[in-house]
Amino acid sequence: AQTVTQSQPEMSVQEAETVTLSCTYDTSESDYYLFWYKQPPSRQMILVIRQEAYKQQNATENRFSVNFQKAAKSFSLKISDSQLGDAAMYFCAYRSAYLTSGNTGKLIFGQGTTLQVKP
Amino acid sequence: DAGVTQSPTHLIKTRGQQVTLRCSPKSGHDTVSWYQQALGQGPQFIFQYYEEEERQRGNFPDRFSGHQFPNYSSELNVNALLLGDSALYLCASSLSGIYSIQYFGAGTRLSVL
Numbered sequence A: 001a002q003t004v005t006q007s008q009p010e011m012s013v014q015e016a017e018t019v020t021l022s023c024t025y026d027t028s029e030s031d032y033y034l035f036w037y038k039q040p041p042s043r044q045m046i047l048v049i050r051q052e053a054y055k056q057q058n059a060t061e062n063r064f065s066v067n068f069q070k071a072a073k074s075f076s077l078k079i080s081d082s083q084l085g086d087a088a089m090y091f092c093a094y095r096s097a098y099l100t101s102g103n104t105g106k107l108i109f110g111q112g113t114t115l116q117v118k119p
Numbered sequence B: 001d002a003g004v005t006q007s008p009t010h011l012i013k014t015r016g017q018q019v020t021l022r023c024s025p026k027s028g029h030d031t032v033s034w035y036q037q038a039l040g041q042g043p044q045f046i047f048q049y050y051e052e053e054e055r056q057r058g059n060f061p062d063r064f065s066g067h068q069f070p071n072y073s074s075e076l077n078v079n080a081l082l083l084g085d086s087a088l089y090l091c092a093s094s095l096s097g098i099y100s101i102q103y104f105g106a107g108t109r110l111s112v113l
Helices: none
Strands: A003-005 A010-014 A019-021 A024-026 A032-039 A046-052 A064-069 A074-079 A088-096 A113-118 B005-007 B010-013 B019-024 B031-037 B044-050 B053-057 B064-068 B074-078 B087-094 B108-112
Touching: A003 A088, A010 A019, A019 A113, A024 A074, A032 A064, A032 A074, A046 A064, A046 A074, A074 A088, B005 B087, B010 B019, B019 B087, B019 B108, B031 B074, B044 B064, B074 B087
Parallel strands: A010 A113, B010 B108
Antiparallel strands: A003 A024, A019 A074, A032 A046, A032 A088, A064 A074, A088 A113, B005 B019, B019 B074, B031 B044, B031 B087, B044 B053, B064 B074, B087 B108
């Protein structure tokens, strides 16, 4: 079974600075998707960035980028030029790329990292 | 374009009661997944519905059941509520297929007293 681990329960960053959130995962599959979701106090989970395991190039979305190390099974999120609106809980998630009767695309989440942004 | 909507936003029940939570998917989406998120934890997959059938189920007891309607909306039912069922219940909608992104609603906060 696949697992996702986020070892940093809480992180803080000064506004305009850069912060990196860590995530490791365990799987025996070779093809999968990794995600970072943001959950602000409003509770709605918002997709931040997605990475396909078969792509070697790290995904980037504006101020958000990932460092995907497939061999190490590591998937960290870097937030540049942090803003007050970035304060939220961040979840790393895994999804298999193999569609079978036993797997139809469920997301497996880590425990989350609460990010505090200081003005 | 309306996103995923869930109702109610907050619900208080007592042990042993039954509860029904509702979800309307994002326009154009045909697949609905339900997740349970305990306080301070990551969401856990409950089950997924497609074409009005349960397509995959997580490690949850039969007290948790669901339904999908022809308009793709969905309900989550929990019978014989336990204190441990207190959590945020999230609904996510997507297109069928492994490549589709799941979009989440704001959830229903269930408190069992």
